[in-house]
Amino acid sequence: MSSSKLNLGGIVTLMAPIVLIFFLSTSPGYTYHQPDESMIIVSFKKTTERRTLCDDSQMEDFRSTEDTQRSHMRKKGRNCGSRDRVSLEMIINMDGDERFNGLIQPSGLNSDGVVFIYERFSIKAGDHTIEVKVRDNKDPNAEFKTFKESISLKGHEIAVIDYDKGKDSFFLITGDSTFRTMAK
């Protein structure tokens, strides 16, 4: 094999991985979201009501077992009734369209933990009204609590809807990191 051929072949072969790295290390790029897209993320944690609470007779029972148990067998802060909690029902409407309607289970093997929500909603930039309806009472006939807010989103802006335990209400964090409590 002549040396000129050898060099050419060698250069081409060696260039192949270099060219691969040159391009594939950054390109082709990928557009995750178009410029006019924005997003609302609904994410919060909430403790729902216990499924059953003590009635008077259970309370009596509970007290008596507590007395007879040795102290180390007692669970601190143990309540009577069942430990499991109700699921959270949530409906999310955006500009009148229902975007979410679901029942979210509390965490934990015994469904006795907190309800965690993390839902993303892709939405066009612009003005929108958002309505969050939740219900987490053990009483199946309880009313939904409804929160509503109008928002104006720029392209690529992300707004977050979170829950404020202290105020038992939802609030909105907009792209510029300002907070706004949602109207009940």
Place this chain on the structure above:
Amino acid sequence: MESENSGVKKEAKAAPRGYKKSNKQVPAILAPGNYLLVRIQEAFNLIFTPAMNPLYYLGAITFLFFWVILGSGAYLYLFYNMSPDGAYESIRYISEDQKYYGGIIRSMHRYASDGIVIVILIHVFQVFFSDRFRQYRWVAWVSGAAILPVIWFEGASGYFLVWDKPAQALAMALSDMMDVLPLNADPVQRNFLTPDHINALLFFVMSYLHLAIPLLLLILAWVHCMRISMPLIHPPKSVTIVILSSLVALALIKPAASGEPANLMELVGSTQVDWFFVGMFPLMHLLDITPLTAWIAGSLFATVFVALPWIVPGPNKSEVERPAFEQAPIEVDNDKCKACVLCQQACPFEAMVVEKFPEGSPTAGRAVVSPEKCSECGFCVNACEFGLVSMGGVNKITMQTYIESLFQPQKGRVTPTSLAFVCERSFNQEGFYSGDRKRLASNEEVASVVIPCVGILSQTIIDASFKAGAKGVFVVDCRPLDCHYREARRRLKLSDDPERQKFHIENMEGDNLKVLSVSPFETEALVKKINEFNEAVKGAKKVDESNMKDGEV
């Protein structure tokens, strides 16, 4: 192993069998890929010469990239700020304020990581299609398979640390992947909800993982090479220089740069993507593949991948022509063992271990074979100068007797003038031999001995061939660095050891001994060369003594 096929023992009754089928050493299912692989290797041999062919140094090149990554990474760590607020700026500082050292080092860190992915993929392709991942090689395969996700995570975590827009996209994608696993009730996604939610601890953990994973990789790499004696872990100087200068060139032409800083209150629009490490996430997004589907598909693939050594059936042995010295389990006559360790040194797969006994013991020691690690390559058979190692009944003595038998005058047949030792794996030997495989089909004057690998030859065997009557000996082996049993790799490492010199076929070369490494497609040229060689040695009156001096036993 069917011992009745042993050429040595059943010489008289062996039915004539020609190499009618094509080379069946490789499992049928791998044959097309093997063909492609060998064609590519041969093209590279033309370009780089077989001694410098980078395809024969892929494991070593992977190590080289790994050292570059470690070195450059150590430098970057000096300046890296492990906090969500400081990370981006600290990397900008390295890239821009230290453009000509920090910037280059950062780029080399990135490009060596990309390079390692390319090289590993080719390495996997190569070991798979050359059928070097099954049986006694399963440890290398399974540990290699374990390395893959670890290397991937190392790269991905590196991209996370930059905390730019691509890192933000990655953080989202990774947390989406995590959150379908039933590990943690609190969604990982919430860690990236708003800038206030970012868990500084998480950043810390990612940084330390990025630092600790290379240690894990070193351990895995050690396991990877555990059953490979003297693995080639350093590429030749010229290959090293070419790779390092390519990395520097890449760093200068296209310095690695960060994207826009991450902002959790803003969607990721168009970003650059390193397809070697994080390319699956844009693809998942584009094709709408859910994390759950990805996990299921990934786990299925991983399971099959790890299990390949047990899934891929071996070659159909009944279709494979057997070598004259049948491969079989190794036996050692330990009563006379001198504990000289030559057999252990000869073993390419750490299957032979010599234990030395304390002085005053009845024997000096013993050589123990682990059958599950043994490739039955037979290297140890001739390595033992005392003839204590045998393979399926074949030992140094029976080998010599067999060679002598080839030169016994036979009625109606010319007595051969030269002898060809042919590695059964070296090329497609269809129609290469006469019916009884003891002569070349093309030339009755050339006796042939089919061997599992040239590694079983030694000076003793070569000398015995001359003594038996051969005027010339021709050895046909594979591309040395592509030897199935890693013979030439060991020879490279052992080249300074005088004890081992006599096992280096090349060192025995002379006027009456030729070694030819062939590509699997060169039968015709090979036949021509052997015939020419035979003609040349026929005229010679006497065996060239120089070939016999030092190794005479």
